[in-house]
Amino acid sequence: MFRRTFWFTTGVATGVWATTKVNRKLKQLTPEHLAVTAANKAIEAGHRLKDRAVAFALDVRENMAHREAELDDALGLNAPVDRELPAVRHYTAVQNRSNPKSVGSDRTTYSYNRNEDH
Numbered sequence: 001m002f003r004r005t006f007w008f009t010t011g012v013a014t015g016v017w018a019t020t021k022v023n024r025k026l027k028q029l030t031p032e033h034l035a036v037t038a039a040n041k042a043i044e045a046g047h048r049l050k051d052r053a054v055a056f057a058l059d060v061r062e063n064m065a066h067r068e069a070e071l072d073d074a075l076g077l078n079a080p081v082d083r084e085l086p087a088v089r090h091y092t093a094v095q096n097r098s099n100p101k102s103v104g105s106d107r108t109t110y111s112y113n114r115n116e117d118h
Contacts, residue, residue: 027033072078 028037
C-alpha cells in the first residue's frame with residue numbers, strides 16, 4: 001500500500017512539475033512576450049553600442065590632442081616668436097595682383113563677358 005501511495009505521489013508531482021514547465025515555456029513563446037524580449041535586447045544592444053561609440057570618440061579626441069601637441073613641437077609652433085611678423089596686406093576685390101601697375105589705376109572699360117576670370 002505504501003508503495004502505491006509513493007508512486008502515485010511521485011507521478012502527481014512529476015505531472016504538476018511538467019505542466020508548470022510547459023505552461024511557462026508557452027507563455028515565453030507568445031507574440032507579446034517575444035516582442036517584449038526583442039525590444040529589451042535591442043535596447044541593451046543600443047546602450048552597449050552607445051557606450052562603445054562614446055568611448056571611441058573620447059579615445060580619438062585624446063589621441064588627436066596628443067598628436068597635435070607632437071606636431072606643434074615638431075614644427076616649432078609652441079616656441080616663442082623671436083621676430084616680428086610682416087604686416088598683413090589687404091587687397092581690394094577688383095585689384096589685379098598679377099599686374100603691379102594696376103594697383104592704383106582706375107578701370108574705365110568693363111567687360112560684360114561672364115566667361116572671363118576676374
